[in-house]
Amino acid sequence: MLGDGGLVPRAPPGAVRARQARRARRAVRAAARSRRGGRRRRLPRGRRRRGIPARPRRGLAARAERRSAPARGRPPLRRAGRGAAARARRGTRRVDRAALAARRQPASVSGEPTPSASGAVPRPPPGLRELRGRLEPRGFRPSRRLGQNFLVDSGLLARIAEEARIESGELVLEIGPGSGFLTRELLARAERVLAVELDPLLCAWLRETLGEWLRAVPPDAPRFELVEGDALAGKHALAPELDARLARAGAWRVVANLPYSAASPLIVLLGRHANPPRGMSVLVQAEVAERLAAPPASTARGPLSARVQADWEVTPGRHLPPGAFWPAPEIDSQVVHLAPRAQRLPSELRSSYDALVDRLFQQRRKTIRAALRGWGRLADPERALAEVGLAPDSRPEILAVEALERLAERLSPA
Template identity: 40%
Template sequence: MDDVGRDIVSLLGPTDIRILANKLGLRPTKRLGQNFVIDGGTVRRIVRTAELDPDDVVIEVGPGLGSLTLALLEQAAKVIAVEIDPVLAEQLPRTVADRLPEASGRISVVPADALRVRPEDLGEPLPTALVANLPYNVAVPVVLHLLQVLPTLRKGLVMVQAEVADRLAARPGSKVYGVPSIKAAWYADVRKAGPVGRTVFWPAPNVDSGLVALVRRDPPATAASREEVFAVVDAAFAQRRKTLRAALASWAGTAVRAEEILRAAGIDPASRGEQLDVADFARIAEAAVTPEGVPGRG
């Protein structure tokens, strides 16, 4: 069967989505961020942009009724679908068996909250790629959590609210650069991968969406831990308008100590958090935890 014919058979269209939702008595809820993709072209675009290899094991968060899941199964070795809604989690394997029966053995459904999922919940092999239409209200925490607990993830492509896409991919100096930008950069190179309109969803959200691509890389070399670096980031942006000397005063103990740490790290105390990249924050954290790095310590 050619690709066009295959799409007609396997992918879910708008009518299929509504029929399935009615069958399940499903009313998408804002609480769970349920906006289902109903456009086959968008689904194919997501999978194509994700650049999956045939041996990739994909983790999909919030598969919903399975629109994206089916397209992923046509490209990847396996899909691990993490679904918090028990009704949807129970239905997804049936949908795959009906629409793409040859892939039934390559779908694993984990009925769980993605914010609490651990490697041992997923079985083997562990995921190598994250591809998902993420609920808007938990998109950033989910991405950061999965990058943290799943070092096997080499790449990702997530669809998120357009504003969130801007923040995740922002660079130093940008007005939207902040905590999500820096924490994501700890794990990966992050870039925007294109806009997505509202009409491809059911129900249509009140905001536009965007695709964000991630490619895993090593974090900055530092003697400080991830938790210590992230604590500096959180403190720097808790009072975004203040200089780092002032913003980090509570974190360091005093403004004087904050200035000592910043100077030891080679950072101007009069600068602001939005001017620094993740490596700069790593140097600040390292200076704070290395006695010989800060005058008056040791």
């Protein structure tokens, strides 16, 4: 609007209505005060005047009030206070810490906590905080070169040991025990455990922590033996000491979180031992697990698949996320269970079988005919393929173990 030669800004319609409403409320309150004879004294927050009903509660406060209200026909509940008086009213007793520690102990073969001869229970197993607190001051750092990623999830450790189906009288071989967390679960289920660890600092840790636990159990409890050193003598042979121990071990099986850097050769060599294991339950990279279990025609099928499946039925197990490990790896992990085939690859055919697998999968982009052409150990590839019923134009990854065995039988000696 115009006034005094200039423009006067007009208030928005909404602001005008709000101002009018405030004035009307003030006028109503002023009229009520004049009838009472003055302004009413303000009460403290949370108090209300006698005779005036309380405002109903809403939201979370109403829900809490309903939960604490006594049921119809029952006396009201008394709220617990603080300190000794509250404990006396609740009848609370203090926690028996010795009993709590006993419940956390690894179980014996029978599944019960194992006391010492004096009746005392072993101290609780160390956790990740204690592991780091006692190893890092000694200069230990997990080595990526050695594939040191320790599984620290106690629930997963127990499930892996349980799913291994350890039988009575078996020796359990664990390669790369590391922190010893899985070792404790194995000692709770096996009569004998043989562990092979390369890292000297971890060997000292295992002797310190597991030795303390084993000294507190009766003489007939699970026996534990630690071998300090490498389980491999190169990529194509087991360490002589380990090989000799397994030869006289009787019945044995493998349960281990294998070092990522050595998982593939260890699985092949252990599975081909002269005294083969009854089974293997190993934790490996998810990529390695996929190759181990890859069926014919799978893009993941390769030399590792063909070698292992010649002796073992491979069953993929549970996946484990990186967060279950310390330090967390950059890849996923998976458990793989291996059970012996009803008919293993004959020992006299093994050399020819390996040579054929290497020849085919080194040239996997070629057809089988092209991969075998010019190879001195197979004079007439076309005829050999026809005899075993294989199409010359097919690819190596389609070949099942049985087809590879039939073809290996037709190779001339090296």
